[in-house]
Amino acid sequence: MRSLLSGARVRRPARRPASPALRTALATTCLALAVLPSGVAQAAPFRSPLLKTGRLAATSCPEPPIVDGGVPRTREYLTAAVRCLNGSWSAHFAQAGLRFRRPAVRFYEEPAERVCGVPWPTGAAAFYCTERGTLVFPLTGAWIENRTDLYPLKVAAHEYGHHLQSLTGIRDDYETRARSDRTRRAELGRRYELQADCLAGVFLGSVRHSLSRTGQDWRELSEAIRASGDEGEYRTHGTGADRVRWFERGRRALSPAACDTWTATPSLVS
Known part of the structure; x- marks a missing residue:
């Protein structure tokens, strides 16, 4: 079964039983692992062409x-x-010679009972x-x-990162491997989400000079990202520190090549 939804959270979730939509997502967030000679377990590298492209042009x-x-x-906005x-x-x-397709976009004034065929997460x-x-x-x-900070732009860029993962085979590879081993589904689901954080950082870094934002604005964004981490039992997106780490890594590198969360040590995707 494939995951239907990948979402961004605003604040640390409470310690409560996972919703049906979350259980469905978690059931597919696993990936076959390779054990390095050092004994450190890491995810086998993905062969996505996205991770071989250069820097995103400043726009x-x-x-x-x-x-x-x-x-x-x-x-x-x-x-x-x-x-x-x-x-x-x-x-x-286009520069990398990859096929591109725009995502569809749907706006809701408030959460609906169902979306994309499943309950609103x-x-x-x-x-x-x-x-x-979509x-x-x-x-x-x-x-x-009522926000005036950069967090809404970061959330939009994170969800767009999931679209990029779908376009370049990362999601397909991820879900294929997911069916073979469920033992690390939470950790490997975080790898998927943290990669989207990193890709969001790549984009925001590429448009940084056109945003008319101060250093304080960027520090406030880091704090908002940190507050969106999940520190409880059901960790689906990563701790606040790890979310900031991967976002900043992408923002500084400006390249998807910096977003290889799949070969990162487990301590970096906690």
């Missing part, structure tokens, strides 16, 4: 106001963000429907409502 992506005159402009993501990554794929800020290649953005909620 301009000025942010529209997310609130204008006291009126929320979340749809306009996210539409502009996706337009920038499409332009940046489509050009990168509990606690998700935004998410990506893998089977339908970015799903609720226009309300703590992840975006």
Whole structure:
């Protein structure tokens, strides 16, 4: 069975039984491992062409106001963000000789009972429907409502990272290996999510100089990412420290090649 949803969370989840949607996702988040001569278990490397491409070109992506005159402009903000993501990554794929397809985008004023054929995932800020290649953005909620920081742009770029994983064979490889071994599903699910964090960092780094943001804005983003980590029993996206680490790694390197979470030691994907 394939995972249908990959989502970003706003805050640390409580220690509670996993929802049906989460159990479905976790049931497919495993990957065959290789044990190095040193005895350190690591995931076998993926052969995705995305991890062999160079730096993402610097582009301009000025942010529209997310609130204008006291009126929320979340749809306009996210539409502009996706337009920038499409332009940046489509050009990168073309240069690398990779096939590109834009994701579909769906906006919801508030969470619906069902989306993409499954119940709306509990606690998700935004998410990506893998089977339908669709970015799903609720226009309300703590992840975006009344915010003026960079966190909504980072969340959009993270979900777009899942689209890139689907386009370049990472998801297919991941799910094929998942069916062979369920013993490390939580750890390897985190590898998948942390790679999306890293790809988000690559994008935000490439548009950094057009965002008109200060050093304090970037420090606040790091704190928001840290607060989105999961530290409890059900760790699906990684600790706050690891989420910041992989995001910053991508932002500084500006290259998907820096986002090989699959061969990272387990301590870096905790």
